[in-house]
Amino acid sequence: MDHIAFGDTPLSRCHFYKRVCDLPATVDSPHLGRIIMKAEHVWALILPAHLGQAVKTYMQHHGSDIGPILSHPRSNRWTLLVRPDIPDDARLFAEMFRLNVSVVRTGGTVALPSPVDNGAQFRRWIEAPRCTFRPSGLVVVDAIRACSGLYRPVKRWTAHV
Template identity: 55%
Template sequence: MTMPTRLGQAVKAHMQNGGVAPGPIVGHPRSGRWTFLIQPDLPDDVRLFAELFRMDVAVARAGATITLPSPTASAGAIRQWIVPPRNAFKPSGAAVVEAVRAWADQMPRTRRGSGTFHVG
């Protein structure tokens, strides 16, 4: 699940404050985006993807290829680890969606989507 860096920072903080490990996160410094590596447990629902799209969040479908940074990626690299993987853990996609929605609830209506799809 890829989103702007500022949103990614808020999502990571929300998850950690709620006791949910964010799992591995890849930073893309040149494009100003973060990618959360998640479990492929989100429903294949157009309404959900449209809601996330309105918040500038993209979801790669199960089986998509995601290029990861090298373990020694430097600060000037195209990709870098924000949170490197420590084991095989990846958070539920629903947990990341919940954190995105928590951020959206704090934003003025003009800056967020208005979808009402429930995950989980």
């Protein structure tokens, strides 16, 4: 999806996002061809690209499946699309804020790559969506913590008999 194929239009791309990937995408501005997704049953984590790369590598090395990831080259940020299982916890959001990570929850908006974007200048897929899979938001948050040096594994106590 990094190149414009014959017949690839904002409308056809949006149709693919909806039917194949179950992403609630719409063409935001028909004359501009921008594609957006309202966060509903899909949320997003937006983070610095260097942290996104570390998270992707960490998850792959720890056996976690990677879901759709897009890059915003001009702002040097990545967006990871996730399942909406991140709890509404002020401490968690403050922790992510300190790491320059934004959580896009229900009602938020995410811009998706469109065939009319100027090459890969605006948005491009790092891992393109190919199906409806998205990783757990909590799994991605744990990977962010691990890559930021904030991961504190839960102590497991065992009874001695």
